[in-house]
Amino acid sequence: MSITRYLLASDLDGTLIPLERDAQRLREVAELVDAFEASEELMLAYVTGRHLSLAQEGIEEIGLPSPDWFVCDVGTSVYRRTGGGYEPDPEYRQAMRALFGGLAGDEVRAAIGAMDGLELQEEEKQAEFKVSYYTRGRPEPFVETVQARLDAAHARVNLVVSHDPVSGRGLLDVLPASVAKDYAVRYLHDCSGVDEEHLVYAGDSGNDRAAMLTGYRVIVVGNADEALKKDLGIESVAQGIAERIYFAEQHYARGVLEGLRHFGALP
Numbered sequence: 001m002s003i004t005r006y007l008l009a010s011d012l013d014g015t016l017i018p019l020e021r022d023a024q025r026l027r028e029v030a031e032l033v034d035a036f037e038a039s040e041e042l043m044l045a046y047v048t049g050r051h052l053s054l055a056q057e058g059i060e061e062i063g064l065p066s067p068d069w070f071v072c073d074v075g076t077s078v079y080r081r082t083g084g085g086y087e088p089d090p091e092y093r094q095a096m097r098a099l100f101g102g103l104a105g106d107e108v109r110a111a112i113g114a115m116d117g118l119e120l121q122e123e124e125k126q127a128e129f130k131v132s133y134y135t136r137g138r139p140e141p142f143v144e145t146v147q148a149r150l151d152a153a154h155a156r157v158n159l160v161v162s163h164d165p166v167s168g169r170g171l172l173d174v175l176p177a178s179v180a181k182d183y184a185v186r187y188l189h190d191c192s193g194v195d196e197e198h199l200v201y202a203g204d205s206g207n208d209r210a211a212m213l214t215g216y217r218v219i220v221v222g223n224a225d226e227a228l229k230k231d232l233g234i235e236s237v238a239q240g241i242a243e244r245i246y247f248a249e250q251h252y253a254r255g256v257l258e259g260l261r262h263f264g265a266l267p
């Protein structure tokens, strides 16, 4: 009898990693881990904005198992499990460089150069194919100049801006053109070899949206943003994929477990 293999590709913060760290939440994580361990068929990938070392720290802290893949830095890096640890996937790096217009992050950084009010984020927030800045005030006024300098260097990018209302600072991420979590999830689909209907993506917030509308099976955990739930409800009907999206009642790890059972990935 052949076994049906599933891949769970899941966001970490707010999905598998609860935002509240109380004993009850940790027990729920342990419950999910037990279910993972009882299954031979389920492969695991964590898809996160975090850098690899911080992602590893995060899963160790709450006792999540080591995955088959880590997708880090908002989808710009993929690490495969090797004997003892994780190695950057060489094919994925090549793809990122090509999408960046043939450049790596340090070259993109050099092309942008110095600008009043634009400051590089801490080193642990930088990645080979992701350059992250803080801006003084809102980030939008910086975009045109940054884009012009990148165009001059023939870089191809996806500029992602956000604004932190608490600090008043802006955030500007420079990613390879068209790359975000959804790009990486498609790549995982290819290298895992699972059928499309056996890839389950779980998430909770706006940066999971594109990956949730790619056509895979999707778990929206119960604690997800209300605006995201509403938007996914409308968009999935418009795209004819409503039955592929499961809105879990339970929060965090419990919601993921509920969804995996719904899709038949776990008994």
Ligand SMILES: [Mg+2]
Pocket: 011, 012, 013, 014, 015, 203, 204, 205
């Ligand atoms: Mg999240």
